[in-house]
Amino acid sequence: AQKITQTQPGMFVQEKEAVTLDCTYDTSDQSYGLFWYKQPSSGEMIFLIYQGSYDEQNATEGRYSLNFQKARKSANLVISASQLGDSAMYFCAMREKGGSEKLVFGKGTKLTVNP
Amino acid sequence: NAGVMQNPRHLVRRRGQEARLRCSPMKGHSHVYWYRQLPEEGLKFMVYLQKENIIDESGMPKERFSAEFPKEGPSILRIQQVVRGDSAAYFCASSPLGAGPGSYTFGSGTRLTVV
Numbered sequence: 001a002q003k004i005t006q007t008q009p010g011m012f013v014q015e016k017e018a019v020t021l022d023c024t025y026d027t028s029d030q031s032y033g034l035f036w037y038k039q040p041s042s043g044e045m046i047f048l049i050y051q052g053s054y055d056e057q058n059a060t061e062g063r064y065s066l067n068f069q070k071a072r073k074s075a076n077l078v079i080s081a082s083q084l085g086d087s088a089m090y091f092c093a094m095r096e097k098g099g100s101e102k103l104v105f106g107k108g109t110k111l112t113v114n115p
Numbered sequence: 116n117a118g119v120m121q122n123p124r125h126l127v128r129r130r131g132q133e134a135r136l137r138c139s140p141m142k143g144h145s146h147v148y149w150y151r152q153l154p155e156e157g158l159k160f161m162v163y164l165q166k167e168n169i170i171d172e173s174g175m176p177k178e179r180f181s182a183e184f185p186k187e188g189p190s191i192l193r194i195q196q197v198v199r200g201d202s203a204a205y206f207c208a209s210s211p212l213g214a215g216p217g218s219y220t221f222g223s224g225t226r227l228t229v230v
Contacts, residue, residue, distance in 0.1 A: 004157075037221075045158070045206060045221035091157050101210070102148060102171060103219075105157030 003027075004092050006106035013082045014114050020067070021077040021109045023092030029053075032096045034075040035103065036066065039089040048090075051075055082113045119144075119209050119222035120189075127228045134194040134201070136225045140209030144220075146170075147190040149182055152204040152224070164190060197229045 003026040013019040025034065036048040051059045051066045059066040067076040079086055089110050093103040120139040128134050140147050146165055150158040163171040164184035175182065179197075184190040194201055204224045 035219075042223075043204065043226070044223040045208075047219070047221075093157075101146070101219075102160040102163055102174070103150075103158070104160070105150075107155070107157045 004094055004104055004106035006092055006109050008109045009107075010110045010112070012112050012114060013079075015084060016081055018078060018080045019082055019111065021079070021090050021092075021111065023075045023077065023106060025073050025075060025092075025094050027073075027094065027096065029096045032094055034066070034068070035093040035095070036064070036075075036077045037091045037093065037105075038086075039091060039108070041088070045091075049077070079111075084113050084115060087111060087113045119207055119220050121205075121207050121222035121225050123225060124223065125226045125228070127230060128197045129230055130198055131196050134197050134227055134229075136192040136194075136205050136207075136227070137189045138192070138207030138209075138222060139189040140207075141220055144209035144211050146210045146212065147184050148208045148210075148219075149190075149192050150206045150208065152206060154203070158206055161192070194227075197227075199229050202227055202229045 005024045007022055032053045034051045038046045038048055049059050049061045049064045049066050051068045058068050063080045065078045089108045091108045092106045095103050119141055122137050148163050149161040152158045160174040162175050162182045167186050179195045181193045204226050206221050206224045208221045210219045
C-alpha cells in the first residue's frame, strides 16, 4: 500500500529565508510521480511542482524546488526567499503510473512565514 | 478558460437529508476525480470517473455515497442520509486524457456541514 509521511505538523520561517518541508513515501512501484500542493486559508488546492520517479534532475519551478532522494524515498520541498503569502498548508502526494491516476496525500505541513 | 467549478462552495444539511455536490471539469477534460478532506487531514481519494463510466470507486464508502459523470452536464457526488461524520471538504479534480501532471486541476471545494 502507498503511504506518504509528512512529519512536520507546523513550520515557521522568517520572511526572505529558505525553508524545507519534509516528505517521505513508501511504494513498491518503480514508476510513480510525486506532487506538492499548497492550500491557503481560502481552501483551494494549488499545484506547485512535480517529480517523476525516472526524472534525473530535481524539479524546479521558480522559488520551489524538490529535493528528490530516490534511495531514501524522500521528496522534500524547498521554498527559497519565503514570502508572507507562502503561509499555507502544504501537501505532498504520490501517484502510481499505470493506475487509476488517483493521488495519495500526506497529512500536510502548516507553514507560517513571519515578517 | 474557466477552471474546475464546484458548487455550492458551502452546504449545510441536517442529519438524514441528502447532499448533492456538483463539479464541472475544465473544458476539454474528460476525467473527474473526487476527494474528501476531513479536518486536519490530507485529501483522500474517493472515486474516478470518465464520461458515463466509473473507473475506480475504491475510496467510496459502500453505503449512502454515489457518483456520476453523465454525457452532458456536471459530475455529481451524492450523499444520502447524511451523518455528522460526513462533514468535510469535498474536492473535485479534472484532467484530460493522457495528461501531464500539472494538468490535474482541483476545484475550490465544497464545504459540507451536517448539523
